[in-house]
Amino acid sequence: MAMTRDKAARRLDAIAGFRDEQQRLEDLGLLGLSKADRQKIRAYHDEVLADLSGAHDLSADQASEPVHWGMRMAATAGIVALVLLGFAALDYLWPDMGNWARALVAFAVPIGFVALAEGLYAGGRSPYFTAMMAGLAALAFAGGMVVLTRQFNQPLGLKFGLFASGFAVAFGHRYNSRALAVPGLVFAGGFLAAIMSLLDGRMWMALSGRMDGIFLAGLALFVVGLFSNGLFFLGSFAAMRPAWRLAGVLLAGGGLILLGFKGHSVLGYAPSVVAVGYQGLAVFLLMAAFIAGLWKGWREVLYGALIMLGLFVASRFYDWFADSLPDVLVALGGLFLFAGFLWLWGLVRRMDARKSLGSAA
Amino acid sequence: MRQIFSRFSAAFWAFLLGTLFYLVGMGAPLMSAMLNRLGADQGRLSIEECRLTTGPNGGLLAMLKGDGAAIKLEAAPYYFPKGEPRPQAERLVAFGFSKNSSRLETAYPVKATVVVESDGPAVAAHRGADAAIHPSLVVRDADREKARLNSVYGGQPNTALARGWVTAKTIEETVVLTPNLMVPDLRLSQGQRRLLAGLDPQALDGNCRSRFLAEIVYGAKGDPIVVSVRPLDRTAISAN
Numbered sequence: 001m002a003m004t005r006d007k008a009a010r011r012l013d014a015i016a017g018f019r020d021e022q023q024r025l026e027d028l029g030l031l032g033l034s035k036a037d038r039q040k041i042r043a044y045h046d047e048v049l050a051d052l053s054g055a056h057d058l059s060a061d062q063a064s065e066p067v068h069w070g071m072r073m074a075a076t077a078g079i080v081a082l083v084l085l086g087f088a089a090l091d092y093l094w095p096d097m098g099n100w101a102r103a104l105v106a107f108a109v110p111i112g113f114v115a116l117a118e119g120l121y122a123g124g125r126s127p128y129f130t131a132m133m134a135g136l137a138a139l140a141f142a143g144g145m146v147v148l149t150r151q152f153n154q155p156l157g158l159k160f161g162l163f164a165s166g167f168a169v170a171f172g173h174r175y176n177s178r179a180l181a182v183p184g185l186v187f188a189g190g191f192l193a194a195i196m197s198l199l200d201g202r203m204w205m206a207l208s209g210r211m212d213g214i215f216l217a218g219l220a221l222f223v224v225g226l227f228s229n230g231l232f233f234l235g236s237f238a239a240m241r242p243a244w245r246l247a248g249v250l251l252a253g254g255g256l257i258l259l260g261f262k263g264h265s266v267l268g269y270a271p272s273v274v275a276v277g278y279q280g281l282a283v284f285l286l287m288a289a290f291i292a293g294l295w296k297g298w299r300e301v302l303y304g305a306l307i308m309l310g311l312f313v314a315s316r317f318y319d320w321f322a323d324s325l326p327d328v329l330v331a332l333g334g335l336f337l338f339a340g341f342l343w344l345w346g347l348v349r350r351m352d353a354r355k356s357l358g359s360a361a
Numbered sequence: 362m363r364q365i366f367s368r369f370s371a372a373f374w375a376f377l378l379g380t381l382f383y384l385v386g387m388g389a390p391l392m393s394a395m396l397n398r399l400g401a402d403q404g405r406l407s408i409e410e411c412r413l414t415t416g417p418n419g420g421l422l423a424m425l426k427g428d429g430a431a432i433k434l435e436a437a438p439y440y441f442p443k444g445e446p447r448p449q450a451e452r453l454v455a456f457g458f459s460k461n462s463s464r465l466e467t468a469y470p471v472k473a474t475v476v477v478e479s480d481g482p483a484v485a486a487h488r489g490a491d492a493a494i495h496p497s498l499v500v501r502d503a504d505r506e507k508a509r510l511n512s513v514y515g516g517q518p519n520t521a522l523a524r525g526w527v528t529a530k531t532i533e534e535t536v537v538l539t540p541n542l543m544v545p546d547l548r549l550s551q552g553q554r555r556l557l558a559g560l561d562p563q564a565l566d567g568n569c570r571s572r573f574l575a576e577i578v579y580g581a582k583g584d585p586i587v588v589s590v591r592p593l594d595r596t597a598i599s600a601n
Contacts, residue, residue: 091420107387114379141383146425148390156389163386170379174372237371 008052009124015045030353072128079129083136102151106144113137114171121175131177138168138184158204161191178243178300185247189217197266211264215255222248222289246300249289253308256282257315282312299352306348310341 025031033041090105097105117133120126142164149156156163165187172181193213198206225244258264259278262271286309293302314337322330 087421091422094420094424103391110383110387114383141386143425145386145390147421148387150424151390160386163382163389167379167382167386170375170382174375174379176372237375 011052012049012124013127015049019045025353028353075129076132079132099151102147106147106151110137110141110144113140117171117175127175127177130175131172131180134171134175134177135168135180138164138171138180141167158191158195158198162188162195165191172243173237173240176239178240178246181240181243182247182250185221185244186251189221189247189251190214193217208258209264210266211255211258212266215252215259218248218250218252218255220248221245221251224248242298242300245298246304249286249301249304249308253282253286253305253312256285257308257312260312260315261319279316286312294348294351294355297355302348302352306345310337310344313337313341 022031022033026033094102113133113136117130117137120130120133142160145156145160145164149160165184168184169181169188170184172178172184193216194204194207197210197213198204221244225241225246225248256278260275260282262275265271265274265278267274286305289301289305290309292298293300293305314334317333317337318330321333325333
């Protein structure tokens with residue numbers, strides 16, 4: 001069966017990814033291919049690249065020579081500047097625009113960014129810029145909803161955040177972009193939990209005393225990331241499971257860190273008891289996620305749990321010592337913790353690389 | 362069911378889901394605006410001058426930030442543990458501020474629906490059947506028995522002209538309640554701004570009389586959009 005243009009573009013990306021990773025492992029001293037083996041693999045890949053790029057009118061440049069980060073940053077800066085220019089022009093014209101002209105802008109701008117993302121995706125262009133256009137579409141969608149709801153006096157409340165982040169999640173899955181899906185999932189889970197927590201009519205300010213829902217939403221995201229291979233049609237998105245797991249770790253971890261402070265839970269026990277209980281739960285669950293990440297080779301869970309553990313330790317240090325110690329000692333303690341975290345990060349990175357190499361062998 | 366899903370690619374379903382989010386997210390406010398056909402063709406809202414403050418008419422950025430409100434309804438914090446009770450305490454109770462908090466938690470406002478009626482300036486808290494969930498803040502005539510305001514402003518008593526939500530923002534120890542009534546679209550002239558800026562500051566100290574300052578004219582029926590604001594002639598009202 002002939003390969004589609006879409007699949008051909010993905011193969012090009014995969015080869016580019018392989019070459020990046022090979023270089024990284026060689027730099028770390030974890031991979032020592034002989035010169036002959038390296039040449040054989042490169043020749044084979046060059047042949048595949050030539051075939052695919054010729055048959056599907058795709059550029060093999062990105063695979064043979066990965067885009068330099070400087071070029072990518074320059075292009076990103078150019079796009080951001082263009083977007084800001086367009087925003088400034090709209091801001092200037094806004095007071096003179098009528099209601100329906102404003103509504104038209106709110107409708108059209110997200111569609112424009114989606115069309116650009118679709119064009120890049122269909123052409124097999126850079127996944128980075130495809131995801132960037134989709135991200136801008138999500139931002140424009142959120143802004144458009146704010147404009148419409150204010151303009152027509154129909155505020156959506158927190159539902160606005162759920163719609164916008166759901167939009168980002170959908171397009172993160174569409175373009176296989178974890179960079180878009182993860183923040184989308186974190187915000188979608190957070191907004192859903194907030195809506196549930198405030199069903200009695202309290203305003204969003206009351207949410208700081210009801211963080212339990214945020215933690216539970218994070219846990220739910222993580223569970224979907226564990227089992228999505230067999231869950232209904234989510235199996236189609238098996239490649240996005242890491243995004244669900246990472247979003248779960250970040251959201252549940254963030255919720256637990258806040259719940260470790262007094263007065264952030266709805267549980268009707270003494271606030272100090274509840275806070276200590278959540279601190280214990282945070283240590284247990286984050287350590288379990290860390291070990292599972294290392295054991296199962298889930299790198300996103302491993303590093304996500306490590307970051308959340310670091311933030312948890314920092315939050316405890318601040319809560320316990322910020323009031324009792326002089327400011328200089330607090331600052332020094334913070335620096336000491338940060339240095340320790342960097343050391344731990346390096347250690348985990350080496351352990352992870354060794355384990356990956358062992359699994360591959 | 363599984364066969365239906367597997368008939369198309371995962372990316373297709375994700376695109377479809379994204380499109381649905383777009384249609385619902387963008388269409389919901391428009392549909393709501395069409396369905397919420399409120400009040401008379403030309404309604405008027407008056408607000409006590411001691412509760413009215415003005416802000417700049419901004420551009421797109423101001424609208425996104427919510428700073429473009431040209432008119433705000435401000436209220437002092439009526440209940441905090443260290444605060445003194447104020448005459449308007451019942452209004453804050455309607456927003457969910459509790460005087461007897463058993464859990465000693467900070468009092469937070471409840472999400473409130475604002476209904477603007479056609480016949481008067483006073484702001485009164487109402488507790489309806491569903492007040493526990495959405496207590497409404499009804500703007501209505503404080504001086505109903507005299508009924509003189511109806512002749513000045515027109516419209517039928519208790520006719521809703523607009524509906525919106527109150528948002529609350531805590532600035533230090535002050536809770537600022539802002540009714541979202543298409544306020545970003547208000548256009549104030551320089552003369553109107555000068556008048557508003559020159560308000561008697563004594564009025565903010567709790568001694569608020571029912572004087573009228575702004576007249577907000579709504580758009581056509583089915584389109585409850587505030588299109589202009591105009592200061593009223595206070596001498597004419599006093600004479601009346």
